[in-house]
Amino acid sequence: MPHMSESVLQGMFGGGSDRQFDAQELAFEAMEAMASGDYEAAAAAATRAAEIDPNCIDALHILSQLGSENKAELVENLRRTVDRAEKNFGKKFFRENEGIFWGLLETRPYMRVRAELASLLYDVGETEEAIEHVEEMLRLNPNDNQGLRYSLLGWYLELGNLKGADHLLLEYAEEGSAMFAWARVLARVLDDDLDAATAALSEARDANQYVEAYLVGRKRLPKQGPGYYSPGDESEAIVCMDAIGGAWRKHPVAKKWLKSQSTRS
Structure with a gap:
């Protein structure tokens, strides 16, 4: 994380104390060190930040990770x-x-x-x-x-919580990601509404055609995910599997249904 300007940091604390300002600066240094793998420097900066301000949450976060x-x-x-x-x-x-x-x-x-x-x-x-x-x-x-909604949607479906999943799908109805599109398919299969599932499958394929191969096992996921993704791209499919792949694996009946649809496409 790049250092924030003094004006931005002062804004964070509403013109707060120099103690808070200095501690947060050190916390950002610790976060940069963590990102680069320099854990010794991260520990030193986070420790110093927590000494200056015991309520510096970023510093306490890093110390929790390291300790x-x-x-x-x-x-x-x-x-x-x-x-x-x-x-x-x-x-x-x-x-x-x-x-x-x-x-x-x-x-x-x-x-x-x-x-x-x-x-x-x-x-x-x-x-x-x-x-x-x-x-x-x-x-x-x-x-x-x-971007917490993607994991939450996967967790709902993994537990078979269709009420929670449908509420989230409605709350973010304009969401056009592969994660939501393929989650809608799973939700309707679990709801035993196969006509709606078939319609959702067509939309999901339009949203990202690459997801299906991973779901039915025609293709294996790479060991390391992409650093970023683009909508409709295979990189998004990999991120999609990270979010909702576990939910599909929890419900073999849904995977079986999808495989049957794949053989017809």
């Missing part, structure tokens, strides 16, 4: 960091800023660490708790600048 020996420990450390941020903001802040959270720069460290916590909870099998975190984050920031 955890396994996923279970990291979950607990991230939970503590999220709790710290929420206490710092206070309940009134959440009430007054629901819906515009990401637009407030000072909330972004909190949103970053909570997003990682949700992802990690899913990794360790705590999908219901992961869903609760992301649902709340989307209430705080319905514009979803972090």
Whole structure:
């Protein structure tokens, strides 16, 4: 992450203290070091930031990552960091800023660490708790600048939560991504509405034709995902599989149906 200008940083803290300003600058340095793989420098900068400002969430986030020996420990450390941020903001802040959270720069460290916590909870099998975190984050920031809706949709479908999936599909009805298009197919198969599933399949193929080969096993996913993707491209198909591929794998009946449709196309 590039350094923010002094004016932007001052805006984050509403003209706040030099202590907060200096700590956040060090936290950004730590984030840059983490991105480049220099963990020693990241630890040093994050430690210094936390010493200057014990409530510097980005610094605490990095120290949680570096100081955890396994996923279970990291979950607990991230939970503590999220709790710290929420206490710092206070309940009134959440009430007054629901819906515009990401637009407030000072909330972004909190949103970053909570997003990682949700992802990690899913990794360790705590999908219901992961869903609760992301649902709340989307209430705080319905514009979803972090792209959390894709994982949430996959998690809903993985658990067979069609009510949650359909609500999300409706909430982002204008969403034209392959992730949503292929999720609609799965949702309608699980709903046993095969006519609607067939119609959704046609739209999904138009949205991204490459996804189907991965879903039915004609093609294997690469070991490493793309650094970026383009709509309709194979790179998007790989990202799509990361978001909702697990949901398709959880429902063999849906894969069987899709294979039957593939042989007819």
